Amino acid sequence: MLRDIFGQAMEAMRHNGRRTAITIVGMAWGIATVVLLLAYGAGFGRAFETIFAQFGTNMIGVFPGTTSEQVGGTKAGVTVRLQQDDVERIQETVPGVQHVSPVMWKQVPVQNDLHTYTWEVDGVTPALQDIQKMNLSEGRFITAADVQQRNHVAVIGSQAKTKLYSGMFPLGQTVRLNGISFEVIGVLKAKMQEGDDNINRLVYIPFSTMGDIKDTKYLDGIWFNYRGDPKAVEHALRNTLAASHAFRPSDRNAIYVANIMEQLAQFRIISLGLQVLLLFIGTLTLGIAGIGLMNIMLVSVQQRTREIGVEKALGARKRHILLQFLAEAMVITGVGGVAGIALAYGVSTAVGGITFYSAIAANASAADIYLIISPHIVILATVVLIVVGTVSGMIPAIQAANLDPIEALRYE
Incomplete structure (x- = not known):
């Protein structure tokens, strides 16, 4: 029976080929819009993930x-000083x-x-390479031996290499930091850099050797990476430092915490909101195509009223008529x-990356928006298409199924 119903649907579509083709084009345009908008939203989110990932996220x-905030008898306004302990x-x-x-x-x-x-020089330990994902283009990073032996070695950023040595081979060269000689042992790969940001001009030296340039008793900061819930880790961090430095854990100004995952979570919410908005816009566009399909099917019902009357006179039931017209709508869909x-897929391949x-920022092509159509986007778009197609085809099908056979046979 289903084969006969779909056969009738295909025959009806061939009989009205031009009308069917126009309707198919409308549906194709609508679903393509949904897929491309979802791909854009996903690409927007992936761009933010890429920006954060270059520096490390779980840190x-x-x-x-x-x-x-006042604590006990101690007034507010006390400077918190971080130390090696x-x-x-x-x-x-x-x-x-x-x-x-x-x-x-x-x-x-x-x-x-x-x-x-005049550039920033950072005194660090080897752990910072893993924490901040410092990839090297040449040479090596600072080692535990360099820290222990207070070696005068330096790792420089990609822009620092270009400005200091142009096309020369930098490894083994001598650079003077505050008048003190250091040997260049490594060059970092370029990171994304906005405007006059100094991320690619930084010079890294062993933390112990930094004592030759600056008093290291009180730290400028501490970086660490972790596994687990970022909120729980930050809460534990504040409790730990509050207990050792006598301030309230709730005092947000006593220490400043840069929780990268918390910041990324905020951007993820923005990205999700954008994707929902784009899905809504795409669904509206597809809905317009669905209205076109509904209109065409209503015209088809009107033109085939006598045919419907004949089918009912020969014993066709409401569900048979309903399935006949719904099948035609679903085939078009x-x-x-x-x-x-x-x-x-063709548009996404042709467009490639959209400048973002x-x-x-320099070195930031990886963080542009790419229209990558993933399987879950296709599945979501297909679900939307089925819903729109079903709703658009059901109304004319119901109208056809409810026609009175005697009145249908009298229709001119």
């Missing part, structure tokens, strides 16, 4: 501040911590035989859906 930075305390008491590194920084003259610049998804972050 937290803590920096000294000034208390804003806090590094060990975080490692031992905060759950899920993997690597911890103290950080010291200072703007100093950076010189070689040809150039002099299905053909349009396949064509629309194919069109969406690279418009304001």
Whole structure:
């Protein structure tokens, strides 16, 4: 029976070929719009993920501040000073911590035989390479031996290499930091850099050697990465440091915590909201195509009224008529859906990347928006298509099924 019903549907579509083709084009355009909008939303979210991922996501930075809440007999306004003991305390008491590194920084003259610049020099430990995902293009990073032996070695950013050495081979070269000679042992791969951001001009030296440039008794900051819930880790961090420095854990100004995953979570909410909005817009577009399908099917019902009357006189029941016209609508929807998804794939391939972050940042083409159509996008779009097609085809089908056979046979 179903084969006969679909056979009748195909015959009706061939009989009205031009009308059917126009309707299919409308459905194809609608589903292609849904798929491309969803792909854009997914690409927008992936771009933000890429921006954060280059620096590491499961990491937290803590920096000294000034208390804003009174504790016991101590008034607010006390400066919190982080020390090396806090590094060990975080490692031992905060759950899920993997690597911890103290950080010291200072703007100093950076010189070689040809150039002099004033850049930031950071004193760090080897753990920072894992924490902040520092990938090397040449040489090696600072090692535990460098820290232990207070070696005068330096790892420089990609832009620092270009400005200091141009096309020269940098490894083994000498660079003077605040007048003190250091050997260049590594060059970092370029990271995404906005405007005059100094991320690719930083110079890293062993934390112990930083004592030759700046007093390292009080730390400028501490970075660590972890496994687990970011909120729970931050809560444990604040409790640990509050207990050792006598401030309230609720005092947000006593220490400043840069919780990268919390920031990323906020952008994920924005991305999800955008995807929902784009799905809504795409569904409206497909709905317009569905209205076109409904209109065409209503015209078909009107034109085939006598045919419906004959079928009912020969014993066809309401469900047979209903399935006949619904099948015709679903065939049109299905053909349009396949064509629309194919069109969406073609457009996404032709468009490639859409300029996004690279418009304001260097080395940021990976964070542009790419229209990558994933399987779950196709599944979601197909579900929307089926719903729209079913609703659009059901109304004319119900009207056809409810026709009075005697009145239908009298219809001219």
